[in-house]
Amino acid sequence: MTTTSQSTARLAVDGGPPVRDPTRPWPRWPEPAPGAEHNLAQVLHSGRWAISSPAVDGAELFERRFARDFARYVGSRHCVPVDHGSSALVVALEALRLPFGSTVLVPALTWTASATAALRAGLVPVLVDVDPLTGCVGPDQLDTSVDARAVVAVHWASVMADVPALVAAADRHGMAVVEDAAQAHGGTWEGRQAGSMGRLGCFSFQHGKVLSGGEGGAVVTDDDELAPVLEELRADSRRYRRDSTPRGELDLEESASVQGANFCMSEFNAAVLCAQLTRLDAQHAVRNANYALLTELLADVPGVRLLQPPPRQTRMSIYEGTIIFDELPPGRTNADVAAALTAELGKRCYVTDEPLHRSVLLRPWTKPVLAPLAERFVELHRDRRYPNTERLADRSVQTHHSTFLGGERDMHDVAEAIAKVLTVR
Ligand SMILES: Cc1ncc(COP(=O)(O)O)c(C=O)c1O
Structure with missing residues (x-):
């Protein structure tokens, strides 16, 4: 890492020369995998753009193929694709069939959908603090005072929640564990995949x-009993026929054991996903090697580190690289540091999503249909504190996983930029 010129340099954000040559590109994201174009063209001309379309000549739906491939990848018996990660959380929570207004624990450090999904499922999210080292909810954060019936275990940024420990603790209190693995495809905990350890696991694509x-x-x-319920919840109370579909008929039958809605994944999305999945493990290997290198390089920079996985996490799925500062440069916030790093690197660095207890995106009282849940939500959040969440959110800067999809030189640039931003005034 070059550090000699730093004391005399000016920050790029103040008009100085940037650490990284602006003409050097970063890896693009998303990058189409081999086969994606072919799959898309196949859908385009197949006469079947949705799973709710009449069958044509026995060709398999991409949605079915993706469900099978992804279930195998995660190591779960069943996979039900949906249109968004938020919908995955809604139908997962609905599938638990909890009484209206039941409380669900949700960590404060996550995207708003982890909590709004609970509201959409007729439940009240109760925001809890996170583990100070991982940013995830752990057994110590299971608040037993609100009679919660479920906990949404979010795997945050690149590290995993200790789901086996959460399941053990939650079982004692009659809570179901729903994994929010929207940011964690392919992360493993003692060899088990994110999403496969709770009662249900939810992903976003x-x-x-x-x-x-x-x-x-x-x-x-x-769970063989929950799987058909999930199918109905996402396809207007219909599930796939168990017999073969006559030509011109729908693959879906009106099994109707529970009120569903349309959360179906389109054939175009499924076609792309079938191809992208074949690249995922190779991309993990590149990102994880670069992450390890940056971790090493930052060991030479006092007061800063990359978020690290707990010892029992056996593989990281790096969704965001989280750079944690012991102390920020005097007079600067982490948003200032993020802007300075962005200017040095020509790659967007940013602060984490606003923690939910102070996020403007979580306001159930603005929607009439949520009124009874909103009242309880407000009541339950008086006087709650989130010291670990606040500290992590206010002392960290993040960068997208595509930052780690290039080569070693990129990591040297990032480390140099961090060192410069910390030393140059
Ligand atoms: C932790 C978490 N949960 C849920 C979601 C929602 O996924 P989607 O945007 O696909 O609805 C996201 C998306 O960013 C997320 O990061």
């Missing part, structure tokens, strides 16, 4: 995720 179909989501489970 939105544009920025490590596995992307533009939009999309999926629920996985080993």
